[in-house]
Amino acid sequence: MQLRVALCQFDMGWEDIPGNLAKAGRMIGSAEAGLVVLPEMFATGFVLDPRRVAEPMDGRIVTWMREYACRTGRALTGSAIIRDDGRYFNRQLFVRPTGEVTVYDKRHLFSIGGEGGLFTAGTERVVVEYGGLRLLLLVCYDLRFPVWSRCRNDYDAIVYSASWPESRREVWRTLLRARAIENEAYVIGVNRVGVDPSARYTGDSVIVDFMGRTAADAGDRETVIEATLDREALERFRTKFPAWRDADPFTLG
Template sequence: MGVRIALCQCDIAWEQPARNLARLEPMVAAADADVVLLPELFATGFTLAPAGVAEGDDGAVVTALRRWAARYGKAFAGSVAVAEGGRFFNRMYFVKPSGECVHYDKRHLFTPGGEARNYAPGSCRTVVGYGGVRFLLLVCYDLRFPVWSRCRGDYDAILCCASWPAPRREAWRTLLRARAIENQCYVAGVNRVGEDPSARYAGDSALVDFKGRTMAEADDREQIFTAVFDVDALAAFREKFPAWRDADDFRIQM
């Protein structure tokens, strides 16, 4: 049993949601995949002024994701600046063709860049099932925190959307593989390309298997590429090499 994952590595027009959605639709429509993963804040870029672009759960960006999912018969995932209860969240959505919409609020906000001054952190992990695969949702900086993303037998793959600057590209590439190896899971990590007012982005999006092997990887150009996450192969590997049985028990204090 397998699910085909597509990573949509793209440039993002700064704080122009309508323009970005118009550019993205033909790209994602052509993707031969069951799940399409978009970068962090794919409709606006990594803005630290969410008040000017944030929307609610029924806003234009999430409505577009729902429309695409229904029209093209694929699930879509990516993060959006959301306003809720007087606060702003960097919220990752997973939208299914059925219309079901699950979300995860980024837990680890990038304090060195000022994100924590403008967004509120999430308080719980989100695992969503689709096509027989259980996906843990992560956003960018979350990737640096292995305790938060530790597999407890509750997921098969990580979906991570990011706006990861080029100067730290080797950390991004290494962490994707580290999370795959230590959790014996697949990892899909999509990053953007291009520039915004504060950073340059090198892409390096990748699909990694449960042994840390690269299944597919991008360079610094816009592109969509895919790989299949095979849960039967994953289950066989976890049974043959059951490192998870020796994992340390722990509890996260919120």
């Protein structure tokens, strides 16, 4: 099984939901991939006060994602600020071409920067099956916590949507490869470029294979990159070098 993946790296307008949705649509219009991945809070920018821009699950952002997926026959995933049952979530949305939506709520909120103030942290890992591959959905700061992303033979690729600032650029690049190597899995990391009121972003969106090799790299400009994930190649490597069998057992609380 093979899955073609496209990463959309762009500079988003601050709290400009209509403008950002239109821009994302233009950028990914020419993608040939079966799965398109967007950055963290792609429709608003990394807003720490969700009360200003949060939407319900039937709001503009989710509606746009469902319409796009249904119209193009591609799956679409990215993070958005969602208001649900009186609480606010940094929610990764995975939308299938049927319009079905699977959600993952960011587990590790960036409390250092204030994200932990009004947002509610998620409690469950979420793996979705699509295009013959099993995909673990994670968001930005989750990248720093390897236990949460440890592969227990339950996924083939990790998908990270992020708003990762330039000041920690090398951390981003290093940890993406570390997660790929230690879990013997593909890693997809999509970041934004540009500036917002608190940070500058240099992109470095990348697709890394199970040996830590770069399959596609977006650099520091607005662009769409693509690469193919090959599950058979991954399984051959895991069979030949089954380091995962020697991993320490643990239980997540």
